[in-house]
Amino acid sequence: MSNANSTGVLSGNHYLDGDHACAEGAIAGGCRFAAGYPITPSTEVVERIASRFPLVGGRFQQFEDELGASIALLGGVWGGAKAMTVTSGPGFSLMMEHLGYAAITETPCVYIDVQRPGPSTGLPTAPAQGDMMQARFGSHGDFRVIALCPNSPQECFDLTFRAFNLAEEYRVPVLVMLDEVVGHMTEKVVIPTPDKLQVTPRRYTKKKPGEGFKLYEAPAGSLVPEMVKAGDGYRIHVTGLTHDERGYPAMNVPTQEKMQARLMDKLLNNVDQIVSWEEKNLAGAEVVVVSYGITSRVAEKAIQAARDQGVKVGSFRLITAWPFPEKQIKALAGKVKAFVVPELNLGQMALEVERVVGGKTKTVSVPHPGGTVHNPEVITKAILEAVR
Amino acid sequence: MTTTATPAPKKDKKFKGVVVINRESCKGCAFCVEFCPLGALDLEKDYNAKGYHPPYLAKPELCNGCDTCGLYCPDFSIFGYREKLEQAA
Amino acid sequence: MSAPVKENPVNKYLRTERMPSIWCPGCGIGTTVNCFTRALDASGFDLDKVAIVSGIGCTGRVAGYLKLDSFHTTHGRAIPFATGLQLANPDLKVVVYSGDGDLTAIGGNHLVHAARRNADMLVVCVNNFTYGMTGGQVTPTTFRPAIASTTPYGAYEETFNLPRLADSCGAVYVARWTAYHVRQLAKSMGEALNKKGFRFIEIIAPCPTLYLRRNKLGDGLDEMKFYREKSVIKHGADTREVNLDFRQEITVGKFVDRERPTLEEAMEKQMTKTLGSKYVPYQSPGKKPAWS
Numbered sequence: 001m002s003n004a005n006s007t008g009v010l011s012g013n014h015y016l017d018g019d020h021a022c023a024e025g026a027i028a029g030g031c032r033f034a035a036g037y038p039i040t041p042s043t044e045v046v047e048r049i050a051s052r053f054p055l056v057g058g059r060f061q062q063f064e065d066e067l068g069a070s071i072a073l074l075g076g077v078w079g080g081a082k083a084m085t086v087t088s089g090p091g092f093s094l095m096m097e098h099l100g101y102a103a104i105t106e107t108p109c110v111y112i113d114v115q116r117p118g119p120s121t122g123l124p125t126a127p128a129q130g131d132m133m134q135a136r137f138g139s140h141g142d143f144r145v146i147a148l149c150p151n152s153p154q155e156c157f158d159l160t161f162r163a164f165n166l167a168e169e170y171r172v173p174v175l176v177m178l179d180e181v182v183g184h185m186t187e188k189v190v191i192p193t194p195d196k197l198q199v200t201p202r203r204y205t206k207k208k209p210g211e212g213f214k215l216y217e218a219p220a221g222s223l224v225p226e227m228v229k230a231g232d233g234y235r236i237h238v239t240g241l242t243h244d245e246r247g248y249p250a251m252n253v254p255t256q257e258k259m260q261a262r263l264m265d266k267l268l269n270n271v272d273q274i275v276s277w278e279e280k281n282l283a284g285a286e287v288v289v290v291s292y293g294i295t296s297r298v299a300e301k302a303i304q305a306a307r308d309q310g311v312k313v314g315s316f317r318l319i320t321a322w323p324f325p326e327k328q329i330k331a332l333a334g335k336v337k338a339f340v341v342p343e344l345n346l347g348q349m350a351l352e353v354e355r356v357v358g359g360k361t362k363t364v365s366v367p368h369p370g371g372t373v374h375n376p377e378v379i380t381k382a383i384l385e386a387v388r
Numbered sequence: 389m390t391t392t393a394t395p396a397p398k399k400d401k402k403f404k405g406v407v408v409i410n411r412e413s414c415k416g417c418a419f420c421v422e423f424c425p426l427g428a429l430d431l432e433k434d435y436n437a438k439g440y441h442p443p444y445l446a447k448p449e450l451c452n453g454c455d456t457c458g459l460y461c462p463d464f465s466i467f468g469y470r471e472k473l474e475q476a477a
Numbered sequence: 478m479s480a481p482v483k484e485n486p487v488n489k490y491l492r493t494e495r496m497p498s499i500w501c502p503g504c505g506i507g508t509t510v511n512c513f514t515r516a517l518d519a520s521g522f523d524l525d526k527v528a529i530v531s532g533i534g535c536t537g538r539v540a541g542y543l544k545l546d547s548f549h550t551t552h553g554r555a556i557p558f559a560t561g562l563q564l565a566n567p568d569l570k571v572v573v574y575s576g577d578g579d580l581t582a583i584g585g586n587h588l589v590h591a592a593r594r595n596a597d598m599l600v601v602c603v604n605n606f607t608y609g610m611t612g613g614q615v616t617p618t619t620f621r622p623a624i625a626s627t628t629p630y631g632a633y634e635e636t637f638n639l640p641r642l643a644d645s646c647g648a649v650y651v652a653r654w655t656a657y658h659v660r661q662l663a664k665s666m667g668e669a670l671n672k673k674g675f676r677f678i679e680i681i682a683p684c685p686t687l688y689l690r691r692n693k694l695g696d697g698l699d700e701m702k703f704y705r706e707k708s709v710i711k712h713g714a715d716t717r718e719v720n721l722d723f724r725q726e727i728t729v730g731k732f733v734d735r736e737r738p739t740l741e742e743a744m745e746k747q748m749t750k751t752l753g754s755k756y757v758p759y760q761s762p763g764k765k766p767a768w769s
Contacts, residue, residue, distance in 0.1 A: 033564065033565045054752055059564050059759045061740075067586075075565065080565060080767070081762060204768065209525075230528045237547045240550065
């Protein structure tokens with residue numbers, strides 16, 4: 001860990017919207033290359049980046065489409081930069097192929113998705129949380145990502161900053177999953193001084209060229225290989241094909257099994273270091289509301305209303321949606337009567353809660369097609385019914 | 389397997405052409421034979437392990453080591469070079 | 478008497494442990510790679526600073542065979558990857574090496590925009606008029622009325638004139654050669670390597686297995702002889718006049734060679750003009766190796 005580069009950090013108290021806070025979090029996290037394509041409601045992130053980068057030694061390039069933007073940042077990473085791209089639903093769909101490419105090539109990178117209702121063009125400039133399963137399963141084949149869900153502009157800063165650290169730690173794509181409300185709401189954002197911001201530098205190998213470096217060989221005791229950058233003399237080969245430890249294509253089943261096992265395990269074996277959540281009043285709770293993003297703030301009112309009526313309701317807010325805090329939810333499963341899962345989609349993370357709970361406890365989905373947030377009363381009603 | 393063929397040099401030449409052929413990696417496309425500017429190469433009647441007819445230096449006295457065969461070869465299986473006669477001795 | 482066995486000069490540019498290549502007998506891609514290595518050799522470049530980026534397909538495999546920092550990306554996206562790589566590490570010389578289907582169909586949008594913005598890269602497009610790896614489907618360059626597996630009754634679409642496309646979008650160097658023109662091609666690649674900005678070289682090359690056989694045009698060698706017979710070198714030709722047609726004359730040569738600010742130069746200039754001393758230029762990570 002090292003302190004954030006002070007040229008980039010706008011330390012102090014600000015009044016920022018979530019999109020702009022994401023941009024500041026990225027800059028503080030060391031991002032100096034960004035590729036983008038305009039799409040509502042995410043565009044303010046790249047607008048902020050476009051205006052701030054020339055003042056902090058960064059390079060932004062707007063591309064012809066999200067297909068280009070979502071791989072240009074990966075080129076930037078292999079060139080030696082920390083990099084990200086930003087989009088919303090339709091663009092996120094176009095970026096799926098490169099999420100898979102980033103996963104198989106173990107390119108540390110950050111994708112920000114400011115969610116709006118779909119499918120397709122749907123309802124731009126309105127909130128939704130309908131890309132949660134796409135974040136996890138959207139690219140073809142099996143792969144793992146980290147997905148973070150801020151519920152305030154402050155968290156947009158904090159989690160985007162953390163996303164860059166996680167990307168370097170595990171060499172995976174890290175997704176910051178906003179919704180339109182969090183992206184566009186303006187609140188106080190406190191940006192710490194650089195000495196309070198610990199940045200994970202790229203984990204470059206200490207081996208020089210010719211000293212037996214292998215691009216996809218994890219050092220002893222780790223499942224995450226060390227990085228190099230282009231131009232340093234290693235003559236690396238990076239491919240989206242199934243590859244061996246040298247990075248060379250090896251189209252056979254044993255290589256596929258070995259590669260895939262490590263790609264999965266490097267996250268699954270480190271879930272405890274990655275997962276984060278916020279819990280309230282879980283002790284003795286009869287019902288636990290599992291929520292994330294803007295819905296967690298709407299749910300607070302609903303929870304209070306239910307508690308006012310004497311129901312013991314706890315709150316479990318997902319900060320990492322992926323990996324899912326499976327252990328924590330499982331531990332609650334035997335103790336509570338029900339999980340209530342409000343979200344701005346027709347029941348996506350509710351499926352994951354239901355899977356993890358495994359029938360031990362009732363899971364009540366409180367779906368919403370998006371476009372606005374829940375009426376808190378709908379959530380209160382679901383809590384009251386669940387406890388009966 | 390790598391084989392070399394070395395021509396007997398003409399007396400007035402300062403260098404001789406040498407062609408090096410990796411007959412096992414050859415896929416028998418015959419580009420080198422067709423485009424040798426001096427017509428020095430031909431395909432073997434024999435097959436290599438993969439079932440292709442690799443080239444050989446049929447007329448060593450014609451080769452001047454220009455490496456046109458090397459430029460054409462899509463399988464990096466042949467190249468030519470010039471050897472100074474003083475050094476080759 | 479036997480001469481000392483020398484190493485093939487091309488070997489130092491190849492991942493020889495990955496040979497033989499997947500390319501069919503009589504395929505022209507390997508010949509173009511051979512020319513490329515000769516151009517690199519002549520360039521005197523520090524090869525550690527040369528990066529090669531390919532898309533998907535038969536030509537897309539070039540990146541995997543060259544012993545350079547090499548990136549085998551996704552279908553059609555070599556150019557935006559290369560743009561990101563070069564902008565983030567301007568100390569690199571970036572070459573995109575891919576096929577007609579990859580660069581001009583699925584990747585066509587990136588091709589035109591990279592040329593428009595004069596992104597600093599050499600794009601080598603091996604045009605064999607078909608999607609080889611997927612079994613010989615029609616591409617934007619397949620002539621009417623050639624047979625492809627997806628035009629079993631003959632192709633009927635207008636084709637791209639690739640030099641004109643690259644020229645009209647602003648490429649600073651545009652040339653076309655065939656796999657037959659090895660010396661000219663190697664020279665042209667060398668020239669293009671030494672320029673800055675968006676450079677485009679189209680190479681007509683035989684696909685014996687899927688394009689030629691299906692169209693009863695003989696094998697790779699027959700096609701190479703056809704190129705010898707039908708090619709006419711016209712340097713400086715107006716790219717509007719260099720359209721290709723089925724079994725017709727092939728105009729080859731260097732068509733465009735001009736100067737224009739690169740994307741990076743234009744970006745730097747504009748920022749400096751507007752921001753003055755507030756502008757903090759990008760520090761290339763390529764200035765020193767990560768291990769130092």
